[in-house]
Amino acid sequence: MYKAIPKNKDVIIVTNQKDGSLSFIDAANKKIIASWPIHKAVMGTAVLPDHDTIAVYGQNLEVVYLYSLSKGTEVGEWKTGKGITNIIVSSSGKDILLADGQSNTVRLYNKNGTEIAAIPVGKRPMTMVERNNQLYVLNFNDTVLSVVGLKEKRVIDTISTPQSSLGAVIYGNELWIGGHGSGAEINENVYIYEGRSLKQKVSAPQMPVSFASDNEFIYVLSHGSGVLRKIDGNTHKDIAAIEVGANPFAVWLSGTALFVASYDSDEIYVIPTDTMKMGTSIKVGKGPFHMTERKGEEH
Numbered sequence: 001m002y003k004a005i006p007k008n009k010d011v012i013i014v015t016n017q018k019d020g021s022l023s024f025i026d027a028a029n030k031k032i033i034a035s036w037p038i039h040k041a042v043m044g045t046a047v048l049p050d051h052d053t054i055a056v057y058g059q060n061l062e063v064v065y066l067y068s069l070s071k072g073t074e075v076g077e078w079k080t081g082k083g084i085t086n087i088i089v090s091s092s093g094k095d096i097l098l099a100d101g102q103s104n105t106v107r108l109y110n111k112n113g114t115e116i117a118a119i120p121v122g123k124r125p126m127t128m129v130e131r132n133n134q135l136y137v138l139n140f141n142d143t144v145l146s147v148v149g150l151k152e153k154r155v156i157d158t159i160s161t162p163q164s165s166l167g168a169v170i171y172g173n174e175l176w177i178g179g180h181g182s183g184a185e186i187n188e189n190v191y192i193y194e195g196r197s198l199k200q201k202v203s204a205p206q207m208p209v210s211f212a213s214d215n216e217f218i219y220v221l222s223h224g225s226g227v228l229r230k231i232d233g234n235t236h237k238d239i240a241a242i243e244v245g246a247n248p249f250a251v252w253l254s255g256t257a258l259f260v261a262s263y264d265s266d267e268i269y270v271i272p273t274d275t276m277k278m279g280t281s282i283k284v285g286k287g288p289f290h291m292t293e294r295k296g297e298e299h
Helices: none
Strands: 011-016 021-026 031-036 044-047 053-057 064-068 073-078 084-089 096-100 105-109 115-120 125-131 134-139 144-149 154-160 165-171 174-179 189-194 197-203 208-213 217-222 227-232 238-243 248-254 257-262 267-272 281-283 288-294
Touching (some): 011 044, 031 281, 053 084, 125 165, 174 217, 217 248, 248 288, 257 288, 267 288
Parallel strands (some): 165 208
Antiparallel strands (some): 011 021, 011 288, 021 031, 053 064, 084 096, 134 144, 165 174, 174 189, 189 197, 217 227, 267 281
16 A cells, blocks of 8 residues: 545656656645555556546556555556557547557557457557547557547548657647657657648757647657757747756646656756746656646645
């Protein structure tokens, strides 16, 4: 049994890959409120529609583990087999979407944990973003993005993308995607699509792999250079940039604060969106790799 997380707290959930632990940060006061050493080969978490259960996954795990935050206990598991690289919940809250990099499918589960469909996509699906029942799936070992219709439960379109694409955000009618690059060629750009067409490339060296956005700006974290950029969503121009962390993998926006996971220094850096200057740093477990947020119940 682990330390319980109060239901009324907004918490940033950090997955620490090197030591197989979870760290919970109070989003309001930017302090650690609990650490769970679950000792599993974890890659990330997803908050399920009840706002209390989290699904913990990893591509080398045979099952997805379910934990209750308010109880601090494991409450179930889904026997998925190995290969789960990402889990998100659809905006409607009806579908839980699992990217399976081993079977090259997106698997749809309902809220009860029953698998409804397995939809073939490209090679090694990883990043997924969804809006209006359309799921955009980046296939890391492929050169196509799969557009899945959640109502149709099938791929309804494909879009050509660079090899090793990773990280995406939807802004207005645009889809922004990043990636590592392929072979010796490091990716230096964010690719902005409108519909099926590549609209523009925006420079963000090196290896832009994680994104966040608000109503005005896109925040782009470049893993290779350790630079976080603030880009105007309408003009696509850089507003500010800051070097942050050692080998940073993920950025998360909560309110007006950006949280950056620094993999090699075992810290989360907090950067206010208005100043884009270094704020506080929070010591977490070893190898913070992924973040998500559980919004608390209203008092």
